[in-house]
Amino acid sequence: MTPLTTRHRRSAGGLTRKAFLEATGAAAVAALWPGVRARAQVAPTEDARERVARIVREYDSQGDHRTGSPVDAQSGRWLADRVDDAGLVPEIEWMGFSRIGIQAAYVEIGDRRAEGVPLFDGGFTDAAGVTGTLDALDGGGGEIGLAHVGPRAGADFHAYRRATAHLAAVTVTGGPDNGVPEGLALLNAPDFKAPFGPPVLQVASRHGDWLAAAAATGATVRVVARVTRRPEEVFNVTATLRGTEPSLPPVFVMTPRSGWWTCASERGGGIAVWLEMIRGMTAAPTPRRTTVFLASTGHELGHYGLEEFLRTRSRLVRGAAAWIHLGANFGAAVGPGPRLQASAPELMDRATEALGRAGEAPARRLPAGEPPAGEARHIHAGGGTYLSIIGDNGLFHHPRDRWPDAVDVDRVARYARAFTQIGLELANG
Numbered sequence: 001m002t003p004l005t006t007r008h009r010r011s012a013g014g015l016t017r018k019a020f021l022e023a024t025g026a027a028a029v030a031a032l033w034p035g036v037r038a039r040a041q042v043a044p045t046e047d048a049r050e051r052v053a054r055i056v057r058e059y060d061s062q063g064d065h066r067t068g069s070p071v072d073a074q075s076g077r078w079l080a081d082r083v084d085d086a087g088l089v090p091e092i093e094w095m096g097f098s099r100i101g102i103q104a105a106y107v108e109i110g111d112r113r114a115e116g117v118p119l120f121d122g123g124f125t126d127a128a129g130v131t132g133t134l135d136a137l138d139g140g141g142g143e144i145g146l147a148h149v150g151p152r153a154g155a156d157f158h159a160y161r162r163a164t165a166h167l168a169a170v171t172v173t174g175g176p177d178n179g180v181p182e183g184l185a186l187l188n189a190p191d192f193k194a195p196f197g198p199p200v201l202q203v204a205s206r207h208g209d210w211l212a213a214a215a216a217t218g219a220t221v222r223v224v225a226r227v228t229r230r231p232e233e234v235f236n237v238t239a240t241l242r243g244t245e246p247s248l249p250p251v252f253v254m255t256p257r258s259g260w261w262t263c264a265s266e267r268g269g270g271i272a273v274w275l276e277m278i279r280g281m282t283a284a285p286t287p288r289r290t291t292v293f294l295a296s297t298g299h300e301l302g303h304y305g306l307e308e309f310l311r312t313r314s315r316l317v318r319g320a321a322a323w324i325h326l327g328a329n330f331g332a333a334v335g336p337g338p339r340l341q342a343s344a345p346e347l348m349d350r351a352t353e354a355l356g357r358a359g360e361a362p363a364r365r366l367p368a369g370e371p372p373a374g375e376a377r378h379i380h381a382g383g384g385t386y387l388s389i390i391g392d393n394g395l396f397h398h399p400r401d402r403w404p405d406a407v408d409v410d411r412v413a414r415y416a417r418a419f420t421q422i423g424l425e426l427a428n429g
Contacts, residue, residue: 097429
């Protein structure tokens with residue numbers, strides 16, 4: 001890992017090297033927090049709440065946080081500056097990436113057309129697209145399938161994609177049938193590196209009735225999912241708090257920083273808590289163990305950034321003292337309360353106690369050792385020790401996941417207080 005001040009050798013989101021360097025300077029981004037350096041005093045609770053609100057508001061204002069986009073690059077620069085404000089030297093880790101650019105994506109019947117977004121780990125079409133009769137996924141033999149799927153697809157849908165003879169599929173996402181408001185609530189692409197199956201076009205729920213009527217009559221439709229791919233470079237943001245006993249196994253604190261749409265409550269809570277942990281742990285007496293903080297890009301595309309981070313550090317999955325995963329949606333104002341996931345009962349109990357002291361007892365607990373959701377699954381698969389917080393969201397992957405209505409700032413601030421304490425306990429253990 002190369003320090004932020006010397007590491008820039010390549011472009012980000014289309015910026016030249018020189019422009020990227022200039023953009024990361026203090027003059028390029030308004031300083032909204034006073035600088036905080038090591039040994040600073042922990043701010044009072046009301047200041048922490050204000051910081052959390054500011055971080056989520058700023059993150060929301062940046063736009064759609066899709067991996068490899070200009071917003072992804074801008075957001076990473078912004079986050080590096082916030083790490084510096086919180087008291088650590090930020091670092092950037094580059095990785096190669098194949099960015100998908102949507103050229104045309106729609107379903108067309110006669111003179112009526114619905115624009116959409118293709119599934120990023122499925123097939124694509126040329127400019128002419130695919131034409132055939134429309135029917136249900138399990139229907140009467142048409143060439144193009146129709147279903148309500150998303151933003152969470154189950155095993156049945158993935159099995160369909162692997163086995164179907166359909167030339168393409170259209171999925172209606174969002175809306176009451178999917179448990180979210182009307183709109184285009186997109187699916188993640190867990191197989192981004194190894195795409196499979198026919199082209200799948202995702203369209204908003206307002207088109208559902210029209211498409212269902214067309215399927216009932218076996219109408220002829222055309223599906224276009226034309227994209228380009230180009231090499232790009234994306235990056236994770238990291239920072240390291242050196243411990244007093246560097247030979248001890250380290251602690252890792254990870255949170256994703258990318259996603260579909262603005263994702264204010266899906267990602268904003270984790271980013272705010274991650275930064276508060278940096279601030280609090282840097283201000284406390286130096287812990288025994290080194291702590292590495294990772295904010296990874298590529299969440300919606302198979303956890304791309306985390307996989308790349310682990311690819312060259314596979315021994316640390318099992319060799320770390322613990323991994324703390326600040327996952328999706330635990331700061332959402334809409335949806336059921338978050339749940340804890342842990343590799344062992346003692347970690348689950350430690351977190352439950354700390355959250356209880358902060359006034360945020362976990363609503364749900366996954367039985368310790370069961371396969372977790374989110375990025376923690378990589379640590380679980382590698383036999384590592386982990387603690388994870390993750391939630392559900394009534395605006396999951398939805399364009400209306402926006403500041404301020406979608407975010408419970410008080411809950412996020414309580415989680416920040418609890419996880420800072422947990423981080424210090426693990427780093428001193």
